Amino acid sequence: DTAVSQTPKYLVTQMGNDKSIKCEQNLGHDTMYWYKQDSKKFLKIMFSYNNKELIINETVPNRFSPKSPDKAHLNLHINSLELGDSAVYFCASSPKGRNSGNTIYFGEGSWLTVV
Amino acid sequence: KQEVTQIPAALSVPEGENLVLNCSFTDSAIYNLQWFRQDPGKGLTSLLLIQSSQREQTSGRLNASLDKSSGRSTLYIAASQPGDSATYLCAVNGGGFKTIFGAGTRLFVKA
Numbered sequence: 001d002t003a004v005s006q007t008p009k010y011l012v013t014q015m016g017n018d019k020s021i022k023c024e025q026n027l028g029h030d031t032m033y034w035y036k037q038d039s040k041k042f043l044k045i046m047f048s049y050n051n052k053e054l055i056i057n058e059t060v061p062n063r064f065s066p067k068s069p070d071k072a073h074l075n076l077h078i079n080s081l082e083l084g085d086s087a088v089y090f091c092a093s094s095p096k097g098r099n100s101g102n103t104i105y106f107g108e109g110s111w112l113t114v115v
Numbered sequence: 116k117q118e119v120t121q122i123p124a125a126l127s128v129p130e131g132e133n134l135v136l137n138c139s140f141t142d143s144a145i146y147n148l149q150w151f152r153q154d155p156g157k158g159l160t161s162l163l164l165i166q167s168s169q170r171e172q173t174s175g176r177l178n179a180s181l182d183k184s185s186g187r188s189t190l191y192i193a194a195s196q197p198g199d200s201a202t203y204l205c206a207v208n209g210g211g212f213k214t215i216f217g218a219g220t221r222l223f224v225k226a
Contacts, residue, residue, distance in 0.1 A: 004158075041202065043159075043216040056213055090158060103149065104206070104214060106158040 004107040012113045020077045023091030032074040033092040117142045121217035136190040138205030151204040
């Protein structure tokens with residue numbers, strides 16, 4: 001069983017469209033994250049949720065809206081997609097985020113291409 | 116603001132060689148440091164996690180060290196193999212929910 005699973009793995013869409021990426025973890029973790037990896041392979045945190053509560057929102061355009069219906073799920077919805085949104089989006093989870101010293105587990109990534 | 120730098124950006128070595136990857140961070144007030152491996156088209160796999168109170172961690176042919184005072188960590192890979200070819204990322208957690216990643220070192224081990 002995949003510990004952190006994301007769908008879709010690949011997504012090609014036109015500018016201006018709205019799209020969602022879904023993430024689920026079956027590890028029983030309290031904290032989930034969305035990271036963005038750009039063309040230069042730099043990983044940057046976008047959002048962090050702890051027990052369904054938004055903890056971190058890093059200078060991300062408000063076109064990006066995360067939603068956590070429960071502890072095991074964290075979805076990412078993107079409105080009015082722009083060319084610069086093309087990247088790989090990684091979902092991740094950890095047992096307890098704050099000062100826990102725990103390992104972060106990553107999904108396989110969702111490759112988003114905006115044309 | 117924490118910044119994480121990894122040197123070199125890319126490295127090519129012959130099979131069997133021992134090698135060291137470097138990671139430096141600007142704020143020594145860290146909670147833990149983690150090394151990850153990323154294969155092309157894949158997610159990140161955790162290799163080693165070092166708590167701030169620890170000096171090193173070992174797993175098989177991998178050994179990671181941490182020197183908080185100097186803001187440095189190294190990942191030592193012994194007897195490298197072609198299967199070790201991947202990008203290696205260093206990530207620093209300063210407490211809280213934010214982990215800062217370096218840009219990674221792309222390793223190629225030639226058979």
